[in-house]
Amino acid sequence: MGIVMNELVEIVGLTKAYDARHVAVNNITLTLPKGKIVGLLGPNGSGKTTLIKMLNGLLTPTQGSIMINGRYVGVESKAHVAYLPDRTYLSGNQKICEILDYFVDFYEDFSREKAEEMLRNLNIDPETKLKTLSKGNKEKVQLILVMSRNADLYVLDEPIAGVDPAARDYILRTIINNYNPDATVIISTHLIGDIEQVLDEVIFMRYGHLVLYTSVDNIREQHGKSVDAYFREVFAC
Amino acid sequence: MAWELDNDRPIYAQLVDRIQMQIVSGYYQPGGKLPSVRELAAEAAVNPNTMQKAFVELERSGLIITQRTNGRNVTEDTELIANIKEGMAREHMNLFFSKMKELGYADGEIRALIDREAPLDNR
Numbered sequence A: 001m002g003i004v005m006n007e008l009v010e011i012v013g014l015t016k017a018y019d020a021r022h023v024a025v026n027n028i029t030l031t032l033p034k035g036k037i038v039g040l041l042g043p044n045g046s047g048k049t050t051l052i053k054m055l056n057g058l059l060t061p062t063q064g065s066i067m068i069n070g071r072y073v074g075v076e077s078k079a080h081v082a083y084l085p086d087r088t089y090l091s092g093n094q095k096i097c098e099i100l101d102y103f104v105d106f107y108e109d110f111s112r113e114k115a116e117e118m119l120r121n122l123n124i125d126p127e128t129k130l131k132t133l134s135k136g137n138k139e140k141v142q143l144i145l146v147m148s149r150n151a152d153l154y155v156l157d158e159p160i161a162g163v164d165p166a167a168r169d170y171i172l173r174t175i176i177n178n179y180n181p182d183a184t185v186i187i188s189t190h191l192i193g194d195i196e197q198v199l200d201e202v203i204f205m206r207y208g209h210l211v212l213y214t215s216v217d218n219i220r221e222q223h224g225k226s227v228d229a230y231f232r233e234v235f236a237c
Numbered sequence B: 001m002a003w004e005l006d007n008d009r010p011i012y013a014q015l016v017d018r019i020q021m022q023i024v025s026g027y028y029q030p031g032g033k034l035p036s037v038r039e040l041a042a043e044a045a046v047n048p049n050t051m052q053k054a055f056v057e058l059e060r061s062g063l064i065i066t067q068r069t070n071g072r073n074v075t076e077d078t079e080l081i082a083n084i085k086e087g088m089a090r091e092h093m094n095l096f097f098s099k100m101k102e103l104g105y106a107d108g109e110i111r112a113l114i115d116r117e118a119p120l121d122n123r
Helices: A048-055 A096-106 A112-121 A135-147 A165-177 A192-198 A216-223 A227-234 B011-024 B037-044 B048-060 B078-102 B107-117
Strands: A007-019 A022-033 A037-041 A063-068 A081-084 A153-157 A184-188 A201-206 A209-215 B064-067 B071-074
Touching (some): A007 A048, A022 A048, A022 A063, A022 A184, A022 A209, A037 A048, A037 A192, A037 A227, A048 A063, A048 A153, A096 A135, A112 A135, A135 A153, A165 A192, A201 A216, A201 A227, A216 A227, B011 B037, B011 B048, B011 B078, B037 B048, B048 B064, B078 B107
Parallel strands (some): A037 A184, A037 A201, A081 A153, A153 A184
Antiparallel strands (some): A007 A022, A007 A063, B064 B071
16 A cells, blocks of 8 residues: 555543543544544543543643654644634634634634635625624634644534534535545534534544444444434443 | 435445436436536535545446546446346335235235326326
């Protein structure tokens, strides 16, 4: 197969313990290839957000390591990881165009043209303040900001939580349309059924452990059911 | 509109079925050009890799042809298309007959029912 490296994310023995009794991520080893859309699935408290924050360098592992495209997570890797947090960090008082300025300053890989084009397609005026937008449009604008970066890894924490079905479709299409064979997208969500058909692969987490890492079509082939139905079976209380 | 997909079968297999149906029904004409993986993935609202996998499957069966520079076309082999169409028709017929037998109809009764309910010259 030649010498082209296909691995994008290499996680080895990754552990995050907040104290002796609270191990949020427990000894995870996982390699993710380039060019995949990966669902990060698990019940509340399974360690998804802790894992995501370590991928972004916002939390330091207690043990183990993460490499992204050959770089250990740190200042340098951050420049190549685009992160949509589950809660916004943007000020509602800012105009969208001011937020664009901020992204241009902050991220070398940010394309202002791309973001402006996507905003135009939604008829969102860059002169409006973020706080005046509807919840759905706020989510869309934040996704546009993230997807307008030319990153190696996109990490989207609950991108479709609490939006209506039309906004959800827009968000999923935006993810598909920005698909790039050299980058990988990790999407964490509870709403598996809604995003299943855009996923290549899924990661199941429980109590900080990696339970399963496989492809959507494998689950359907082996179990004759959707990932959503299978998830409910695996995590039934 | 996103394509309607079932929950119990692999997604790529359903994409193969759907595109195959569009070819045998003439929605995509023999020798005609197909949209790109990206366009079709966006239309179906599915992952581009999954659409790619469906295309590979359709290439293997000979129904679509990939040209290095010119994208993808439906085959010009109308006989192949007709064969695949007949195979699909046979599957539908088999399913129909097994359902009718489940209902308790004998072969002769099924034939009579078809003649009564769906005379060909009324179609």
